[in-house]
Amino acid sequence: MRLGSLFGTPKTLASNVKKKPAEPVQPQNNVANVLKEKPKPGEFRIVWPKLEPQKVKDYKAILTLKDLEAYLKRCLETGYASFDWETAADEETRNWFSSLSEEEKEQHRKEYLRSPLDPWKGEICTLSVAAAPHETRVIPISHKKGRNFEEHQTRDKARQMVMDTLEKMIFTNNKVLKIAVNLSFETKFAAKYGKYILGPVADPLMMWVRCLQVAAPQKIIDPKKPNSGWGLKPATKKVFGVNMNEFTELLKKNDADFFDEIPADSGEGLLYSAEDSDYGLQHYLYWNEIAKQIPRYEEWLHNIEMPFQRAIGIMEYWGMKWDADQADVKRQEAELMQEQAAANIKKIAFDALGLNVDTGASGKTKEVKSVIFDHFKLPAAKWSEKTGAASLDLEALIDMIFMLENKLEAISEEKYLAVPLPEGWENIDPDASYGKPGFNGEITKDERYAIRIKKRQPHPYKEQGIALLRELMKIQKYSTLLSSHIKGREKHVNRRSGRIHAGYSTFTETGRCNSFNPNGQNVPRLDNDEFGIRNFHVPDKGKVYFLIDFSGFELRLMAWKSGDEVMIDLFSNNGDMHKRTASVMTGKPESEIVKKERSDAKAGNFGIAYGGTEHALQKTFKTKYFVRKTLDECANIVNAVKKAYKRIPEYQRKIVLESREKGYVQTIYGYIRLLPGINSANRYDRSSAERRAANTPIQGSAADIMKKCQNAVYEKIGRDTYNSRMAEVTDKDTNQFESLVLFIHGHVDMIAQIHDEMIFEIDDDPVLIEKVKDWVQGVMQEPPLPDFPVPVVADPSVGYRWGEKKDYADWEKERLTV
């Protein structure tokens, strides 16, 4: 299959899918009048489709393979297969729970009752499919009551028959639109049985959330969780006025823990499973009419956002294996380090003041703060904007130590340290009025101040203060690593898979993918973590991690977006952008740029995409590079970047003007972010929106492109997995696929994403790994648009632990010589 075919135009999609004629759209306003006025910024003139009343429902059970095949043929005719599974705890999970003591049961009941949500602990018990609105077929596969599909078979065999038939007739058929509310969930359980839901696909939940965010943001209850209050049931009530049956009520009424304890061949069980597929399809048809009225949304939803829910599903399904032994050893080390830092803090306070302080876990308790500010009376360096409380973050601690070392009472005095004073001047009276030795003029204000500082006595608690602040830096670091990254992760290890299954979502302001429970995207880098937490993540036996990341992705997108000729030239000719910036900064030729100048420039280049300010750059230098720079120096760097790449500030001004008119910005493939603050009278709100206007098309386009790549990977593995199985079944003798290296589920798996990086777990087979490297790199390096002005580069690496990854070329060399 051609790669590009995954990313066709809406026309391609429409020709693939036979659609029901669109519902007649009844204008609710006087269209002629409305259209005369220019839309206000952020206003979309949506004509909400008029709805017909619900028809009499045709919901039936299917109990034979023949009937299932016949109904799936109907899906081929309508072009729609709206489907849903019901799931229940598997036998092993039930056995485990029933073997527990009453006390343990109480402790684990919540986890037990949630096992149907986890493909490692749950099993599909029911399938429902709808080919058209108001009709659904329910296939009870494994119910303890009522009739089941192909009853003469074992339940496992019956399930296999259902899944195989679905795969063959629907999942691998590009003429049928596969619709599922919460597609990532359906994907996970399909993956459990080795099945992939290939395109075209749709997730109505994504459609209504994404449409509402743009066209009716006031209807979103919680902007941070835009799907809250907008599950299938409330959405169906709001849109169609229909009250769907409640799952928990149904279970309660039947005194059941899981759905498979209720018959699904008739009655309430049948009704409950049938409704989801029916209304899923009705929502699809309804919301697609809305999507068509939002610029590029039908295309973006079908090609990028909805298919990506499958990438989420597959990443959540696999997760990453956790080396519990390694974690155990390192957790103890971390605990020791944290206790040591706490003991040191206690000792400093006790020796100096005779106080027994409670340091807590992170060292930032009221008592410790009281020692610092009430007893030691150390000068604070910065204060919270909201509460006015003295800050003790890394920047503040660095500044406070600097102040103690240099006898400063306020960090604003730092500039006087640079005032040159002739020898002996620290002994003269700064308040007296006399001319400089050898000069007639007065001592300047700055000189007076510098002299005053020189004459100061060191802070009475200088030594203890510095020692305490240094321990505070340590304990904060250890506390974060231990609590968030060691203990916080190991409590998510799945008892069945031994893996950590981080959750993912795309409900972010820029359309980026985020991660939670635990966050799989903020595992500390090895160079910033003495316990090597990345190394607790290991591939399964006989496998390797294959990692591949976009190189300088956002800067390349900035080159595209701004059209900056210098950046385009640099990226096109393999130039060094950081050196180039350094050259403009220093006025020296690139060949004379030293390492330090280059790294200064790097921070500047990096920051410019965020709407760079000298203030933030100063902080970056202080806390990341431990270098103190004046605001002027930082402003010079910012200006140097703007001067070196003139189109960047030009782009930033242009996009602001544009978003003031439109009220939103849009990414490369069409995601829209509203910017209500862009025309605000409040200067802070406005400039904040302006930075977002400039940044979102960059960050959001990076997200779009990454989604597109991961969609292609999902399709590839799914297609290859199906082909490999078909070869076994139908072409065993001809060995039709023998010459090909296929990417097969369980052998080549996409397990994580960190914004500009994908992680795979692959059989440790150099031939296979090379094929994966070539193919994935090819997908990632494909120009995102036909006339994309800069090359896109993706760097591959391989590792037997996450933290031990090596460049692909180095790994290959070693692997092949062993």
Place this chain on the structure above:
DNA sequence: CTCGAACGCGCG
């Protein structure tokens, strides 16, 4: 006792 705000840290 629970819950949320504020703070501070990890990541790209």
Place this chain on the structure above:
DNA sequence: GTACGAGCGTTCGAG
């Protein structure tokens, strides 16, 4: 007075 985006653990005090 400001970098853009995100999640999670600790601390503390309000309800």
